[in-house]
Amino acid sequence: MKKIAFAMEKFSRYAGGAESYAVSLATSLIENGWEVHLFGETWDGEPEAAVFHKIIIPKYLPAWLKMVLFALNHKRAVKNQDFDVVMGFGNTLYMNVYQSHGGVHWLSTKRKVYSEKSKIKRAIKRLIIILSLKQWIRAWIESAPFRLDPQPKIVAISQMIKKDMESFFRVKGSEIKVIYNGVDTSRYNQNLRHELRGPLRKQRGIKEDDVVFLFISYDLKKKGIEPLVEAASQLKKMGNTDFKVMVIGGLPYRALLKQIKTLNIEDKILFTGPVRSTEEYYANSDVFVLPTYYDACSLVVIEAMACGLPSITTTSNGAAGIITDGKDGYIIPHPPGAQDLAKKMQLLLNYEKRREMSREALLTGRSYSAKKNHQEMMMILGEVAALKRLCVG
Numbered sequence: 001m002k003k004i005a006f007a008m009e010k011f012s013r014y015a016g017g018a019e020s021y022a023v024s025l026a027t028s029l030i031e032n033g034w035e036v037h038l039f040g041e042t043w044d045g046e047p048e049a050a051v052f053h054k055i056i057i058p059k060y061l062p063a064w065l066k067m068v069l070f071a072l073n074h075k076r077a078v079k080n081q082d083f084d085v086v087m088g089f090g091n092t093l094y095m096n097v098y099q100s101h102g103g104v105h106w107l108s109t110k111r112k113v114y115s116e117k118s119k120i121k122r123a124i125k126r127l128i129i130i131l132s133l134k135q136w137i138r139a140w141i142e143s144a145p146f147r148l149d150p151q152p153k154i155v156a157i158s159q160m161i162k163k164d165m166e167s168f169f170r171v172k173g174s175e176i177k178v179i180y181n182g183v184d185t186s187r188y189n190q191n192l193r194h195e196l197r198g199p200l201r202k203q204r205g206i207k208e209d210d211v212v213f214l215f216i217s218y219d220l221k222k223k224g225i226e227p228l229v230e231a232a233s234q235l236k237k238m239g240n241t242d243f244k245v246m247v248i249g250g251l252p253y254r255a256l257l258k259q260i261k262t263l264n265i266e267d268k269i270l271f272t273g274p275v276r277s278t279e280e281y282y283a284n285s286d287v288f289v290l291p292t293y294y295d296a297c298s299l300v301v302i303e304a305m306a307c308g309l310p311s312i313t314t315t316s317n318g319a320a321g322i323i324t325d326g327k328d329g330y331i332i333p334h335p336p337g338a339q340d341l342a343k344k345m346q347l348l349l350n351y352e353k354r355r356e357m358s359r360e361a362l363l364t365g366r367s368y369s370a371k372k373n374h375q376e377m378m379m380i381l382g383e384v385a386a387l388k389r390l391c392v393g
Contacts, residue, residue, distance in 0.1 A: 206311065
């Protein structure tokens with residue numbers, strides 16, 4: 001039986017992208033005969049057949065020291081054990097497979113700064129980043145896979161991340177394998193529209209002919225809510241009235257509510273707050289919009305497309321790599337501008353255009369399944385395990 005070790009602070013199917021992905025991949029590995037060990041601070045018990053190794057880090061320590069201790073304790077815990085594969089997702093110094101779900105943090109932080117409208121605020125944030133010990137520690141740990149000899153197998157979750165790694169770590173593109181994120185296509189698919197569409201729209205006061213632009217994120221500002229609100233205002237000024245913007249996840253902050261009121265579009269923006277399940281919202285929406293300042297590869301874009309929603313996002317979202325601009329969605333420049341976004345949204349107010357792009361989005365989205373992702377990952381993990389056994393033998 002092949003043995004693999006995963007390392008991450010938190011393992012949970014209900015946490016963020018990397019955390020839930022690790023649990024999902026671990027489940028597939030166990031189903032395919034692997035012995036899976038999880039090294040982390042917390043675990044919610046899934047998958048049940050995994051072996052959990054608790055790494056204890058005092059909670060009162062500063063963030064940068066917690067990062068260092070976790071990475072060092074993990075290295076100490078796994079280095080002399082007989083694992084065929086040690087897989088790192090970010091905060092690790094020792095591994096033979098590396099897959100980052102956060103991308104290159106220096107570059108992601110640089111791009112997220114543009115979520116601040118004020119040039120002065122952006123300058124202050126850049127200075128704080130440069131002076132941040134946590135940022136330097138993170139960069140040192142993140143560069144570990146590219147310092148190791150032999151170098152681990154590097155997996156990027158999008159073409160954008162591959163290019164970022166090439167430019168920042170000076171690594172050859174041929175040394176990086178791209179495997180895009182995948183979603184559960186048995187859960188996210190075109191059937192949702194037939195099964196769930198209707199009641200939610202009536203409940204929310206959405207007319208049958210209204211075009212619903214869906215936005216999902218818990219970090220509203222960094223995912224581009226402000227340019228989206230401005231774009232909605234521009235649409236209304238152009239005489240477009242049959243549309244709504246539905247915002248799922250984060251609750252509106254004071255400055256955002258003020259912006260919406262000033263632009264006089266309170267009737268156009270609907271906030272739901274956190275929801276238990278997104279399926280009903282995909283089913284009752286028509287277009288997905290995520291004008292993000294940075295995403296390594298946003299799963300919600302792939303989920304939306306698998307449900308048949310053409311998607312609009314930015315060049316700083318790795319998921320843009322699956323979109324053919326103008327065919328199954330639109331890609332706008334970074335930083336996202338309200339005018340660029342409004343133009344694309346207006347095009348999708350047209351029923352025929354939207355229906356045509358919806359068909360294409362469906363074909364694209366369902367080709368990026370979690371099953372396909374796991375199969376591709378297991379091929380790589382199997383190759384690494386076979387090579388290690390050959391070397392040991």
